Amino acid sequence: MRFDLTDLQLFIHIAESGSITAGAELSHLALPSASARVRGMEEALSVPLLQRGRRGAEPTEAGRTLLQHARTITRQVENMHAELAQFAAGLKGQVRMLCNTSAITEFLPDALAAFLKTHPRLSINLEERMSREIVQAVADGAADIGIISDAVDRATLQTFPFRDDPLVLVMAPGHPLARQLGNQRRMAFVQALEHDFIGLAGDSAFQQNAIEQATRLGRRFHCKIRLRGFEAVSRMVASGAGLAILPATAARRGSEPLRMVKLSDDWADRKLLICVRDEAALPGYARDLLAALRRPD
Structure with a gap:
């Protein structure tokens, strides 16, 4: 079995877009080439990875397992590039962050402004999502840091206090x-x-x-x-x-x-929590952001 990063990124794009055609476009590949790569992965594993239908394609159970590992591997490669980039001019790295409405409007603007002022070579990709969606995205490796309500199940993640938000x-x-x-x-x-x-x-x-x-x-x-x-x-x-x-x-x-x-x-009567999959596995700049956002217990 031998996959390259293009194969893994292609599979992520297909799974997230729900379409081989859209996945090919996002990966800057011709459709025949993308289809051949998917077939090659399925033949190497001797198991179907996508369930194809009129409405597009979605991962099979085996495909969901591959998706999780693909996200982990591509994220590790991104972290490697980001960590090494600190030795060159330009951005040191990017943190992918998801949070709920209250956090993004009430608490984060001041906190992130102060952090970015002292970390000028870092960028933050910030999106608003439902708390349960954030938990899943962080668990899957699709986001580095999330801010969620304490009402959702987050047993698979590490969490830290952020703010009271009744x-x-x-x-x-x-x-x-x-x-x-x-x-x-x-x-x-x-x-x-x-x-x-x-x-x-x-x-x-x-x-x-x-x-x-x-x-x-x-x-x-x-x-x-x-x-x-x-x-x-x-x-x-x-x-x-x-x-x-x-x-x-x-x-x-x-x-x-x-x-x-x-x-x-x-x-x-809710509280907001910061969640990560594994603090130790975060790149250094993401750990710096986590430390800046955490409220003392």
Whole structure:
């Protein structure tokens, strides 16, 4: 059995794009050449690696095993180049980082700005994802560092404290629910679901979490409008147009007059964690970033 790095990178591209054609394009290979490489890998292993169908191609069980190893090998090669690059001018390396909505908007801008100022030759590829997707990506080697909610299963990863991030229900002081609650400072999420909500636009991981929690309760999360950013949501809520779920930090930071109520649901009393697959296996610059982000236990 003999695979080269082009074979492994091609297989990663096919698996992630769901198509041999797209994988070939991403790998800068002609389609016949890409198909021949996949056949060669399957013949060398005597096992099918892809399940081909009308909608494209997806890895078989053996293919998923190969995918995990391919990601590990290609990442090790990237780490090698990045570590050696510190001896030359230019970037020292790149860290692939995934985080949830709250982390990317509330906590990371200041922390990363300070770190990058002292590490000018490092770049960070930062993306927003759902916490459970982040766990899988870090476990598979598709990301170096993740920031997740403590509500998800992360047994396969190493985790470190990052920030407390409780969620609160916010409303205008004159909203009917505010009058109904009186002096009550705490309530269950289900009690709010009969009212309209203001949400976040796009494929927000934060927004998706609220929808999923409502679904678990057998209720519908009705969103009248979706806006970009917690600040815009706060302004709309202050006008009385609806309720919103916000991180307590974002709710307190806004200048609008809002009534904040704690949620009694366990998922709302959340903490954010940094997760990695293996701290010792990270390249030096990624370990430096991890150390800068970690909160003392």
